[in-house]
Amino acid sequence: MATDTTVRTVQFKIYRYDPDKDAAPYMQEISVELDPSDRKLLDALTKIKAKEDSVSYRRSCREGVCGSDAMNINGKNGLACLTDIDSLAQPITLRPLPGLPVIRDLIVDMTQFFKQYHSIKPYVVNNTPAPERERLQTPEEREELNGLYECILCACCSTSCPSFWWNPDKFVGPAGLLAAYRFIADTRDEETNERLDNLEDPYRLFRCHTIMNCVDVCPKHLNPTKAIGKIKELMLSRAV
Amino acid sequence: MKVAKRSFDAVIVGAGGAGMRAAVTLAESGLKTAVISKVFPTRSHTVAAQGGVSASLGNSEPDHWTWHMYDTVKGSDWLGDQDAIEFMCKQAPQVVVELEHYGMPFDRTDEGKIYQRPFGGHMSNFGEKPVRRACAAADRTGHAMLHALYQRNVRANTQFFVEWMALDLLRAPDGRVLGVIAMEMETGEITVFQAKATLFATGGAGRIYYSSTNAFINTGDGVGMAARAGIPLEDMEFWQFHPTGVAGAGVLITEGVRGEGGILRNASGERFMERYAPNAKDLASRDVVSRAMVTEINEGRGCGPNKDHVMLDITHLDADVINKRLPGIREISIQFAGTDPIKAPIPVVPTCHYQMGGIPTNYHGEVIDNSNVVAGFYAAGECACASVHGANRLGTNSLLDLLVFGKSAGESMIEFIRKEPAAMQEIPQSEIDKSLARVNRLNNQTNGSDVNETRLAMQRTMQAHAGVFRFKDMLQQGVDKILEIEKAVQQTQIKDKSMVWNTARIEALELENLIEVAKATIISANARTESRGAHVRDDAPDTPERPNGRDDANWLKHSLWYREGNRLEYKPVNLKPLTVETVALKTRAY
DSSP states (O other), X not given: OOOXXXXXXXXXXXXXXXXXXXXXXXXXXXXXXEOTTOOBHHHHHHHHHXXXXXXXXXXXXXXXXXXXXXXXXXXXXXXGGGSBGGGSOSSEEEEOOTTSOEEETTEEOOHHHHHHHHHTOOSOOOOSOOOSSOOOOOHHHHHTXXXXXXXXXXXXXXXXXXXXXXXXXXXXXXXXXXXXXXXXXXXXXXXXXXXXXXXXSXXXXXXXXXXXXXXXXXXXXOOHHHHHHHHHHHHHHHHO | OOEEEEEEEEEEEOOSHHHHHHHHHHHHTTOOEEEEESSOGGGSGGGGOOSOEEOOOOSSSOOOHHHHHHHHHHHXXXXXXXXXXXXXXXXXXXXXXXXXXXXXXXXXXXXXXXXXXXXXXXXXXXXXXXXXXXXXXTTOHHHHHHHHHHHHHHHTTOEEEETEEEEEEEEOTTSOEEEEEEEETTTOOEEEEEXXXXXXXXXXXXXXXXXXXXXXXXXXXXXXXXXXXTOOEESTTOEEEEEEEETTTOXXXXXXXXXXXXXXXXXXXXXXXXXHOTTTGXXXXXXXXXXXXXXXXXXXXXXXXXXXXXXXXXXXXXXXXHHHHOHHHHHHIIIIISOOTTTSOEEEEEEEEEEOOBEEBOTTSEEEETTEEEEEEEEOGGGEEOSSSTTSOOTTHHHHHHHHHHHHHHHHHHHHHHHSOSSOOOOOHHHHHHHHHHHHHHHHOOSOEEHHHHHHHHHHHHHHHSSSSBOHHHHHXXXXXXXXXXXXXXXXXXSOOOSSSOHHHHHHHHHHHHHHHHHHHHHHHHHOOSOBTTBOBTTSOOOSSSGGGOOHHHHOEEEEEETGGGEEEEEEOOOOOSSSOXXXXXXXXX
């Protein structure tokens, strides 16, 4: 749409590592010419890849709902498809999400992240025989799920959390705990107690020290710290 | 090259809505099931669906599945098969309620029922006035649905092969399907997945066009694999151009925006849909609205300095309604149009969105070749053609399609597998070798063509030669160009030769699938010399003898494109529903 036809050159420093040929990771300097219609960081990466096909990253929807293209951008986790190129200082430095093993370039191994998500039983448990029609839920009850169900599992939050860096195998992490509270908050779920038991542990929940990096980086503007706080409150009120 | 082998009762390729709905049914039945997906399941493109899933629940006003069926047949411009359409519309309430039981966070009415909003082409009482039929979770229905289905699969312990790219379908000499061969992206290693029943749920191929609402991953892998394995592709000339893609960016703005009261306006601010669809107005079906928009633009009434788009206006809606019902749209508009829709209208343009055609199936999800069932092979969702969408799909019917046919395919597979002997048929080595040869060709290609440039050439050709309006001369030229580009696709070269997570290799393999879809599309479109639904040609204009340019005497039939020799065959449309009266042929008007 833009009528401006000025081409601009943007400088990048990109983390590169291919275990098939590289002894160690290195930072590669790349510059790329962009059209005015190239607004987002993912547009720039697409242009870079067209020139140099070995630059590797995940991407899919390019509109911030699939959660594929999370990476560390100038030191902060975010989605390439939702980050404005012109908002970034150059050279734009791209690294893989911190705290997870790197498979290649900007692609990390997310096994541990998903393992923690799976550990909270991420599904509604309701053993009452299902009615013929939908289970009823008031608009107010449904509203409790807002700010929770929208998570796209991009891992920006968990991989910005120092507690998750130190104990990725023991601490559920902000994404997993946000999901845990999503099911606790759902009036259709009958396992609140079991869910709290599952988290009552010095590591699984209580490693959150409210550093709040998760809130700062979430590309969907969700607040895992708040959800974690609510779980802690429920545990307290259950104890007394 | 060393090839490992694994055996399953059922193999599903694709972990979007259709694949995961089928997986729930199969995994809960106790059969050994594998789901292969080139992305983590919740990254599949179902996640991007926004507005809703249709079902005549009647939660806000009276509704009936026969009205839904009538609307779907009319929307399809009578090209849909009425047995499959009846099956889908009748099943809709049940599959939507099941999804709610799985934990889907639908919005709610004051009585606590699933919230429903109006959507294009969905009417009450056989076409009278818009009805609230689209069951919604804000404007994130696809996201909520895909996550709920993934979560149900976690509960069912479904075995996923995440970030594996299926390469080819494997068939016995008698045509029976024996499984697929696939590549693990992390290692580049290749494995044969032997199965008694194989389901393709690989989604659409919107990336054959330059401007598309579709994700990068929508490259028609299943459709391409089926074509290479000799399966015909049905009705591939019919592509839906969604009226409201963000101008310039292509990102989707749901029809739910118009369902909530949004209005399309031209440069003078006129609500032009009143002239094209006096009854349904902005909620006419998508092909009608897209053509109206392009007509406005072509006649000089477009907006912006280049007069190349129109405006979607919701500034008259309450900010609370926008924040509650359309929060994702507001975000997308700010991100990709630089506009806050509470304050200013959104620039939009028709954008390639959905593939109505695909792998031919019946309503059981069984793949049909020349009226014979292909033993062991199933397809569901956008890659399949049941055919419920015919020449034009109604909004919200795609999410419904993948629930209904994902489930019915899963059930058909269970029935088939249980009748099969325990021992599986041997896979001919020649089938495996054919697929390995493609990978080897790519790895060893020198002096070849550039993947990116070749894909761009294909996309620009499809955009120019097979868009919203189609022209006789342009179609013929388009066929020639695409056949020329195909030669370049067969000689692509990659610089990256790594075995580890080689996305250059994946993109080259995807292009080999895309080109099959592009050929099927433009060759079928060139041959169909009528206008129907989303396929409208200049040499088949609206006349008193042939309203809307539709030619039922010659073209009330499905196209079948075979890859070998680019052969076209045709089969009749099934006008006979399962239990009710035929929805009789009529001129389509909204």
